[in-house]
Amino acid sequence: MTDTPLAIGIDFGGTTIKIGVLFRSNLIDSAPPIATQDFDGPDSLIEAMARVIHELRERHPGIAAIGVGMPGFVDFENGIVHNLTNVRGWVEIPLKKRLFEITQLPTVVENDANCMAYAEWKRGAGRGLKHLIAITMGTGVGGGLIVNGQMVRGARYGAGEIGQTSIDYQGRIGAYGNRGALEDYVGNNEIAADARNAYEAQGIYKNISDCSPAALATAATNGDPIAMQVWDDVARKLATTVMNGCWLLNPEAIVIGGGVAKAGDLLFAPLQKHLFAQLSGPFKDHLSILPARFGSEAGMVGAATLALEEAGHVI
Amino acid sequence: MTDTPLAIGIDFGGTTIKIGVLFRSNLIDSAPPIATQDFDGPDSLIEAMARVIHELRERHPGIAAIGVGMPGFVDFENGIVHNLTNVRGWVEIPLKKRLFEITQLPTVVENDANCMAYAEWKRGAGRGLKHLIAITMGTGVGGGLIVNGQMVRGARYGAGEIGQTSIDYQGRIGAYGNRGALEDYVGNNEIAADARNAYEAQGIYKNISDCSPAALATAATNGDPIAMQVWDDVARKLATTVMNGCWLLNPEAIVIGGGVAKAGDLLFAPLQKHLFAQLSGPFKDHLSILPARFGSEAGMVGAATLALEEAGHVI
Numbered sequence: 001m002t003d004t005p006l007a008i009g010i011d012f013g014g015t016t017i018k019i020g021v022l023f024r025s026n027l028i029d030s031a032p033p034i035a036t037q038d039f040d041g042p043d044s045l046i047e048a049m050a051r052v053i054h055e056l057r058e059r060h061p062g063i064a065a066i067g068v069g070m071p072g073f074v075d076f077e078n079g080i081v082h083n084l085t086n087v088r089g090w091v092e093i094p095l096k097k098r099l100f101e102i103t104q105l106p107t108v109v110e111n112d113a114n115c116m117a118y119a120e121w122k123r124g125a126g127r128g129l130k131h132l133i134a135i136t137m138g139t140g141v142g143g144g145l146i147v148n149g150q151m152v153r154g155a156r157y158g159a160g161e162i163g164q165t166s167i168d169y170q171g172r173i174g175a176y177g178n179r180g181a182l183e184d185y186v187g188n189n190e191i192a193a194d195a196r197n198a199y200e201a202q203g204i205y206k207n208i209s210d211c212s213p214a215a216l217a218t219a220a221t222n223g224d225p226i227a228m229q230v231w232d233d234v235a236r237k238l239a240t241t242v243m244n245g246c247w248l249l250n251p252e253a254i255v256i257g258g259g260v261a262k263a264g265d266l267l268f269a270p271l272q273k274h275l276f277a278q279l280s281g282p283f284k285d286h287l288s289i290l291p292a293r294f295g296s297e298a299g300m301v302g303a304a305t306l307a308l309e310e311a312g313h314v315i
Numbered sequence: 316m317t318d319t320p321l322a323i324g325i326d327f328g329g330t331t332i333k334i335g336v337l338f339r340s341n342l343i344d345s346a347p348p349i350a351t352q353d354f355d356g357p358d359s360l361i362e363a364m365a366r367v368i369h370e371l372r373e374r375h376p377g378i379a380a381i382g383v384g385m386p387g388f389v390d391f392e393n394g395i396v397h398n399l400t401n402v403r404g405w406v407e408i409p410l411k412k413r414l415f416e417i418t419q420l421p422t423v424v425e426n427d428a429n430c431m432a433y434a435e436w437k438r439g440a441g442r443g444l445k446h447l448i449a450i451t452m453g454t455g456v457g458g459g460l461i462v463n464g465q466m467v468r469g470a471r472y473g474a475g476e477i478g479q480t481s482i483d484y485q486g487r488i489g490a491y492g493n494r495g496a497l498e499d500y501v502g503n504n505e506i507a508a509d510a511r512n513a514y515e516a517q518g519i520y521k522n523i524s525d526c527s528p529a530a531l532a533t534a535a536t537n538g539d540p541i542a543m544q545v546w547d548d549v550a551r552k553l554a555t556t557v558m559n560g561c562w563l564l565n566p567e568a569i570v571i572g573g574g575v576a577k578a579g580d581l582l583f584a585p586l587q588k589h590l591f592a593q594l595s596g597p598f599k600d601h602l603s604i605l606p607a608r609f610g611s612e613a614g615m616v617g618a619a620t621l622a623l624e625e626a627g628h629v630i
Contacts, residue, residue: 073597082597131470145563147462147469154462154565155446156597161562166593167484169555178558178593240484243493244559247476248460250469278481278493282388282397282471 004315005064007308008053008105009300011112012036012070014086017045019052020297021060022304024315025123027297031056041089050102057103065311066099066107067303069115076157079109106311108303114160115302116294117144118151120255122305122315124293131251133242135162136298137260141183147249163187167240185237188213188260195230202226217263231266238267239274246275246283257292264291319630320379322623323368323420324615326427327351327385329401332360334367335612336375337619339630340438342612346371356404365417372418380626381414381422382618384430391472394424421626423618429475430617431609432459433466435570437620437630439608446566448557450477451613452575456498462564478502482555500552503528503575510545517541532578546581553582554589561590561598572607579606 011018016033031052039045073082079096099107117134126132132146141163145152152159163183171180195211219227308315326333331348346367354360388397394411414422432449441447447461456478460467467474478498486495510526534542623630
């Protein structure tokens with residue numbers, strides 16, 4: 001049995017593109033991030049990515065595959081990026097084919113939240129599980145599902161959009177016409193806005209920047225009752241979506257990562273309380289709620305791991 | 316290639332137990348239903364079931380397997396019925412083992428909504444699909460999921476409990492502590508109660524029996540605006556749950572059966588309207604909403620089909 005080869009993991013974000021060299025879950029080298037908005041279209045951006053890939057391969061000749069995580073809908077099988085709402089020109093771009101033509105390396109292109117889920121499933125907190133829901137909480141709320149020991153991609157590779165599921169059928173209308181989307185309650189900005197309102201209701205006036213999830217975590221740790229209540233509210237709303245996932249899929253574990261999850265027990269303790277109060281025995285008796293292992297490197301780890309697995313390597 | 320053998324399908328309900336002989340999806344023979352509540356425990360009830368099975372096998376010697384659909388949580392792999400809330404004495408009953416000991420036929424025991432989903436997937440409206448959500452709407456709301464061409468059972472065989480998922484994180488508390496469960500909005504009795512209230516608000520006083528889904532379907536067909544509004548409300552609530560399933564699983568089709576679905580386009584037309592307004596392109600462009608093929612025989616068809624497939628027969 002040969003050892004796992006090196007792979008390139010690319011985390012394509014709306015602001016920066018991070019490109020790293022991974023050995024299993026270890027980021028052993030990386031290039032300076034590419035500023036996504038400095039490029040006027042896919043052609044020049046793909047060329048810039050290819051230059052970085054070339055440099056990294058010169059330093060690491062053993063690189064065997066390339067994985068890219070994209071912030072939008074991707075046709076996984078064909079490696080076509082359907083549409084990026086925040087990066088101009090990215091409509092129906094055959095990124096897999098383009099990168100393969102330049103690099104001649106096996107390449108996969110996948111949704112970024114699916115890459116995070118894949119990282120946690122293959123290398124992280126959910127390693128070895130057959131039924132897993134992974135959630136990443138930041139400005140947006142994304143996710144990925146493992147069912148019967150397989151990634152769930154669905155009919156058109158759209159599956160796992162946990163942040164778009166509703167927690168209130170009468171809620172306000174979100175980005176896709178969907179009412180009450182979880183993301184519109186517990187995204188970074190929504191948490192901050194709710195917190196500012198909660199302070200204001202007590203006669204305390206704060207800047208929105210002082211109400212970020214990180215600031216709220218510090219405040220709650222110091223015993224601030226308003227901040228603690230905000231975290232309980234976030235947990236209650238998140239618990240509804242997680243509960244729905246449990247009744248539907250009966251997973252072994254929920255893995256939660258992303259910036260908001262850095263609040264740790266401030267989020268996880270009330271989440272467990274609200275969740276377990278709303279599930280019957282078979283759904284909660286063997287259910288674990290786990291913090292993600294990976295932080296900002298999750299996308300690169302997942303993309304690189306997926307690329308190797310798809311290329312038939314031992315991971 | 317040998318032809319499909321006969322199988323016994325059993326639909327174990329809280330009121331009656333229906334036992335039939337199936338050839339593919341055709342109910343070719345059946346016994347008079349067993350009155351579930353006439354028996355004081357599992358032992359006598361299993362004996363009664365075995366007597367009926369024996370009679371049917373005398374008439375049809377080719378019967379090759381037995382499938383049982385149960386109204387509660389079942390350990391599918393081991394065929395153990397964990398608990399039936401409405402039938403006394405049914406706690407941790409190894410039904411698969413007991414029936415096999417008596418009949419020596421390969422036996423499967425599965426949740427009844429999963430049997431319905433299996434029938435629609437293998438023999439019905441969702442035949443041949445890889446990604447399918449099946450929903451059955453009656454007094455309760457149940458369901459079953461097909462993902463990547465496989466039935467989803469989850470870690471403890473609890474998956475598919477669509478009726479317990481929430482459409483309102485602030486909704487009232489349901490049977491399992493879960494707030495805003497779909498079943499508590501669009502079960503038979505809840506539809507009737509909402510309709511009675513809607514009529515009352517217009518100064519029209521009706522008996523609850525005149526507000527059944529069947530009565531409301533007739534009224535709406537005759538142009539009754541209150542009944543039509545009730546169906547739109549039911550569809551809107553159901554659409555939230557279906558939408559959540561679509562964002563999570565990106566299925567090819569939603570199959571809806573059960574008594575409430577007999578309303579046909581009165582339910583399906585507003586469901587499609589509310590659903591498609593809340594999904595982006597990749598989720599709705601190739602999505603079908605389909606009425607179930609099977610009615611009251613769905614459980615028997617699914618149980619029998621599953622039993623044959625698990626026993627290795629051509630179905």
